[in-house]
Amino acid sequence: MRILSLSVPLLWLALTDAAVSAAAAENSADLILSTAVVTVDMVYAPPSKRSPMKASTIAQDEHGPNSKASLSDIAKATFSVYNLSLTGLLEDPRSKEAMLIDSTTGFFYTLKAGKLLDSKKKQVPGVSGVIKGKQVVLMTExxxxxxxxxxxxE
Structure with missing residues (x-):
């Protein structure tokens, strides 16, 4: 009796699965593909296969062999506050920041809390400044x- 009670549900499952798979086979025969299956290689074909472990050398990069940072010794020797131009001001309830760019070298600088910082957040020696409204006043030593x-x- 017990064997009979277990075999009835199993028989019912087997019959319903067969009916579902037969219906799916009929539907798949009606299915017509209008386009070919697209793979990732077909969609994304980068122009060069660069190693992601190498340092990037894109615009404004300061780490690659051809970057402007490799010229930093020359830039330090020719740095002048008169080459800087004001590109933006940021203000929040706690502080103000001014964004400056050197027109000759292209390096970015930030004036924050009276100190002029380079793009690596290192203070530029001998230069300080004050932000007053939409103006920045830079003072050298x-x-x-x-x-x-x-x-x-300017």
């Missing part, structure tokens, strides 16, 4: 002053 205004060509 030899007391020369350079005033920059946002959206004004």
């Amino acid at each position: 030899d007391k020369k002053i350079h005033q920059l205004t946002l959206h004004k060509k």
